[in-house]
Amino acid sequence: MLLCDIGNTSYHFLDADEDYKEDVKTFNPASIKENVYYICVEPNTKKSLLKFSNWIDLSEKINMSNYYNTMGIDRIVACEAVQNGVIIDAGSAITVDVVKDGVFQGGFIYPGCRAMSFTYKNISSALDYEFNYDLDTKKLPKNSQDAISYGYLKLLYSEVISYKMPIILTGGDANLLKKIFVDAKVNDRLIFEGMKKLI
Ligand SMILES: Nc1ncnc2c1ncn2[C@@H]1O[C@H](COP(=O)(O)OP(=O)(O)O)[C@@H](O)[C@H]1O
Numbered sequence: 040m041l042l043c044d045i046g047n048t049s050y051h052f053l054d055a056d057e058d059y060k061e062d063v064k065t066f067n068p069a070s071i072k073e074n075v076y077y078i079c080v081e082p083n084t085k086k087s088l089l090k091f092s093n094w095i096d097l098s099e100k101i102n103m104s105n106y107y108n109t110m111g112i113d114r115i116v117a118c119e120a121v122q123n124g125v126i127i128d129a130g131s132a133i134t135v136d137v138v139k140d141g142v143f144q145g146g147f148i149y150p151g152c153r154a155m156s157f158t159y160k161n162i163s164s165a166l167d168y169e170f171n172y173d174l175d176t177k178k179l180p181k182n183s184q185d186a187i188s189y190g191y192l193k194l195l196y197s198e199v200i201s202y203k204m205p206i207i208l209t210g211g212d213a214n215l216l217k218k219i220f221v222d223a224k225v226n227d228r229l230i231f232e233g234m235k236k237l238i
């Protein structure tokens with residue numbers, strides 16, 4: 040069975056037990072001939088997929104009573120895969136969603152690592168640093184690289200650990216954020232687990 044989670048950066052495929060990514064800018068969905076069950080957060084891509092009868096949109100199978108209408112389908116499907124925990128999906132955007140006893144409690148959207156890195160660079164060349172993911176979040180920064188790293192990462196970290204719940208990391212930057220959220224569990228296939236429950 041072929042599954043695909045389409046975000047704002049990549050088509051993330053799961054084919055049997057292999058997962059791989061294609062760039063949304065270059066991948067041609069017509070190249071897939073077999074049936075593929077998908078979810079898609081990108082409105083234009085979602086529209087373009089309607090003409091392919093072998094691309095089957097799983098979003099129609101969601102019971103929306105626990106969610107809000109404009110909520111990203113990636114967030115919803117990730118929540119469907121979790122009973123209790125905080126889900127951090129670190130992709131083009133970072134989404135944080137809380138699930139308690141299988142019920143979505145709410146969540147928020149934070150700039151993705153790459154997007155935020157560009158934001159700092161665009162403010163001033165004096166802020167042109169890669170984030171320091173090995174940052175000591177217990178110490179106030181005394182250098183420029185840590186000043187932007189702490190400003191971006193510590194605020195997210197403090198908010199998420201305040202929920203005192205298990206943390207599940209997924210998305211393209213999960214392994215980067217794992218350096219900050221040391222007790223988190225990385226599950227790159229969380230969304231596929233949620234999708235399988237819908238088929
Ligand atoms: N042009 C880009 N825009 C956003 N993220 C990008 C880009 N190029 C590479 N990345 C990286 O791609 C990953 C996006 O994560 P992924 O989960 O694949 O994306 P999404 O679910 O948003 O499609 C992140 O590691 C991000 O830093």
Ligand SMILES: CC(C)(COP(=O)(O)O)[C@@H](O)C(=O)NCCC(=O)O
Nearest residue numbers: 046047048080109110111130131132
């Ligand atoms: C926030 C997102 C863009 C994240 O998508 P991704 O980072 O996977 O590309 C997506 O969940 C979305 O389009 N959400 C709609 C707004 C909302 O969830 O309230």
Ligand SMILES: [K+]
Nearest residue numbers: 128130132134
């Ligand atoms: K995301």
